[in-house]
Amino acid sequence: MVESALANLWFGFSVALEPHNLLWCMVGVLVGNIVGVLPGMGVLATISILLPLTFGMNAVAAVLMLAGVFYGAQYGGAICSILLNLPCHPPHAVTCLDGFPLTTQGKGGTALSITMLASFVGASFGITEMIFLAPALARTALEFGPSEVCSLMLLGLLAGSTLARGSPVKGLAMTVFGLLLGMVGSDMGTGTERFTFGIMNLYDGIEIVALALGLFGIAEFMKSVNRTSPVESRYVNVRMRDMRPDAADLKRSILPMIRGTLLGSLCALVPGTGPTIASFVSYATEKKVSRTPERFGGGAIEGVACPEASTHSSVQGDFIPTMSLGIPGDSVMALILAALTIQGIVPGPQLISQHADVFWGLIASFWIGNILLVIFNVPLIGIWVKLLTIPYRYLYPSALFFVCIGVYSATNDLFGVGETLVIGVFGYALLLLGFHPAPVLLGFVLGPRFEENFRRAMLISRGDLRIFIERPISAVLIGLCVLLIAGLIYVRLRRKRPAMRLSVRMSPD
Amino acid sequence: MVFLGLGAALEGSRYEIGTLQQMGPGFLPVVLGVILAGLGILIAGASAISAGGHDEEIIPDRPEWRGWACVVAGPALFIVGGYYGGLIPAAFLCVFVASLGDRTATLGRSLVLAAGVTLLGVVLFYYVLGVPFPSGRWMSGW
Numbered sequence: 001m002v003e004s005a006l007a008n009l010w011f012g013f014s015v016a017l018e019p020h021n022l023l024w025c026m027v028g029v030l031v032g033n034i035v036g037v038l039p040g041m042g043v044l045a046t047i048s049i050l051l052p053l054t055f056g057m058n059a060v061a062a063v064l065m066l067a068g069v070f071y072g073a074q075y076g077g078a079i080c081s082i083l084l085n086l087p088c089h090p091p092h093a094v095t096c097l098d099g100f101p102l103t104t105q106g107k108g109g110t111a112l113s114i115t116m117l118a119s120f121v122g123a124s125f126g127i128t129e130m131i132f133l134a135p136a137l138a139r140t141a142l143e144f145g146p147s148e149v150c151s152l153m154l155l156g157l158l159a160g161s162t163l164a165r166g167s168p169v170k171g172l173a174m175t176v177f178g179l180l181l182g183m184v185g186s187d188m189g190t191g192t193e194r195f196t197f198g199i200m201n202l203y204d205g206i207e208i209v210a211l212a213l214g215l216f217g218i219a220e221f222m223k224s225v226n227r228t229s230p231v232e233s234r235y236v237n238v239r240m241r242d243m244r245p246d247a248a249d250l251k252r253s254i255l256p257m258i259r260g261t262l263l264g265s266l267c268a269l270v271p272g273t274g275p276t277i278a279s280f281v282s283y284a285t286e287k288k289v290s291r292t293p294e295r296f297g298g299g300a301i302e303g304v305a306c307p308e309a310s311t312h313s314s315v316q317g318d319f320i321p322t323m324s325l326g327i328p329g330d331s332v333m334a335l336i337l338a339a340l341t342i343q344g345i346v347p348g349p350q351l352i353s354q355h356a357d358v359f360w361g362l363i364a365s366f367w368i369g370n371i372l373l374v375i376f377n378v379p380l381i382g383i384w385v386k387l388l389t390i391p392y393r394y395l396y397p398s399a400l401f402f403v404c405i406g407v408y409s410a411t412n413d414l415f416g417v418g419e420t421l422v423i424g425v426f427g428y429a430l431l432l433l434g435f436h437p438a439p440v441l442l443g444f445v446l447g448p449r450f451e452e453n454f455r456r457a458m459l460i461s462r463g464d465l466r467i468f469i470e471r472p473i474s475a476v477l478i479g480l481c482v483l484l485i486a487g488l489i490y491v492r493l494r495r496k497r498p499a500m501r502l503s504v505r506m507s508p509d
Numbered sequence: 510m511v512f513l514g515l516g517a518a519l520e521g522s523r524y525e526i527g528t529l530q531q532m533g534p535g536f537l538p539v540v541l542g543v544i545l546a547g548l549g550i551l552i553a554g555a556s557a558i559s560a561g562g563h564d565e566e567i568i569p570d571r572p573e574w575r576g577w578a579c580v581v582a583g584p585a586l587f588i589v590g591g592y593y594g595g596l597i598p599a600a601f602l603c604v605f606v607a608s609l610g611d612r613t614a615t616l617g618r619s620l621v622l623a624a625g626v627t628l629l630g631v632v633l634f635y636y637v638l639g640v641p642f643p644s645g646r647w648m649s650g651w
Binding site: 173176218398402404417420424425 | 587
């Protein structure tokens with residue numbers, strides 16, 4: 001098994017190192033890095049803006065680039081957290097706790113280099129995990145019939161909506177809303193128009209780009225306009241010379257790095273728990289394990305190394321369910337799946353064997369991308385630091401234009417821009433009401449496939465719902481769903497008062 | 510909070526009415542509509558129990574009407590500009606108006622920014638990527 005994995009990996013490198021693919025991978029990580037550094041720019045918005053540009057590319061390059069944006073932004077986000085104390089990307093919120101004190105003590109460079117190292121270690125482990133686990137998972141999943149797929153999606157949707165940020169009930173409501181949005185347009189089986197209200201442009205359904213850019217572009221701009229405080233740039237002059245960590249710091253952060261990596265890769269396997277939760281869990285663990293917990297929060301290098309390693313290993317691990325089962329764990333993965341679908345590649349367990357170049361090329365590009373990122377970040381740290389000082393008032397109008405033209409080029413129709421605008425305003429209203437819009441996208445992407453498989457399962461069983469509990473794998477999955485809901489209700493009832501404080505402290509924003 | 514709970518419930522019921530066709534295409538939307546309505550009621554109920562009086566604070570403490578209006582006006586003007594003019598007026602109007610939403614924005618700086626982004630946008634999207642957008646109808650001779 002190891003040999004075939006190595007052979008496949010070799011093939012992957014040959015795909016990823018093709019000049020064309022390498023170039024787009026580089027563009028992706030570079031853009032990701034920039035976006036990660038810039039306060040107030042989101043990964044989701046960036047990937048959605050870039051999504052229409054991938055229409056003209058080949059599938060491998062498209063996926064390499066979009067994935068590169070995702071993990072590139074994680075590197076950039078760490079810079080932002082450590083030097084500015086701005087948790088612009090939720091997974092790095094914990095890094096602020098110890099990273100910024102280190103910066104004020106003049107050890108920002110050390111913190112950054114340890115971060116880079118931890119990220120690389122975490123990412124490498126995550127990639128290895130993916131190499132071995134994803135094909136195995138896909139092989140099992142190939143046996144799945146519609147009822148299993150359906151139950152699996154149900155579990156994915158439930159986990160994705162309830163374990164993420166915010167209230168589980170609201171998350172669930174948003175997922176259901178997303179599923180409904182996914183049904184706009186002609187019905188697959190019969191061609192009946194659904195929810196189109198007679199508007200011609202809606203017959204093909206809502207454009208994924210319009211939805212994503214409305215929710216994560218326009219709504220985000222409305223949220224942050226005039227709200228981003230001027231950047232505190234007192235500590236940001238870090239040069240390459242400051243980046244060399246001394247031996248003591250290095251030694252102290254090795255074990256936390258490994259612990260973080262393992263925790264992160266575990267979190268990646270549970271659907272719905274992405275990098276954000278991984279980093280919080282690992283910080284808490286590290287504090288508990290440490291012999292000197294009182295140093296945490298005041299500039300402990302372990303408090304930087306552990307969450308960063310776990311963030312990165314879970315970022316890479318996030319791709320496992322997406323690529324092997326076709327079930328995205330969060331909204332970024334949902335967008336990457338959408339990019340695949342646009343390329344005419346059906347996501348699912350058959351992806352690894354049918355589109356080996358996409359899968360193995362992606363894995364190989366992870367390594368290449370991570371090495372590129374370390375190369376970009378260490379010598380070029382001065383440039384990233386300068387980027388931090390670009391004021392938001394220049395950023396958002398430009399980004400808004402990219403949103404508009406992005407949607408336009410996806411649909412070749414100004415109607416799409418209007419669609420985005422409406423969704424954006426609605427999305428902002430949802431944000432104000434405390435609904436996090438990310439699960440909408442998850443539901444939207446999975447919606448059509450969920451419906452298709454549900455109907456197929458119903459056809460097979462002649463309308464008997466018991467098919468879901470009579471087939472063993474499906475029954476286990478449904479059982480997990482029930483367990484999840486029961487657990488949530490239990491936690492809800494238990495923690496009413498005493499744990500309220502905890503949840504407030506642990507929530508990333 | 511209550512507003513949206515009710516809204517979700519209403520939406521759910523509206524979908525139900527809209528899709529009661531034959532069992533086939535309407536089935537799942539109806540089920541989902543009912544679930545959404547149920548969740549809406551649940552959320553509304555929960556917030557009614559816990560929050561009591563202050564359920565009207567939908568607008569945040571510091572309303573940013575100017576910022577919001579400008580962010581919304583940007584894409585709207587992009588549509589208008591794009592429909593009547595083409596890429597250049599669309600891009601310019603969109604960026605210019607949107608940038609006015611910031612409280613520290615000045616007319617001059619916004620103009621420069623808008624011009625810059627327009628130039629970049631036209632070069633990148635029209636010439637490099639070939640997005641089929643008439644880059645200003647009166648300039649079709651380019």
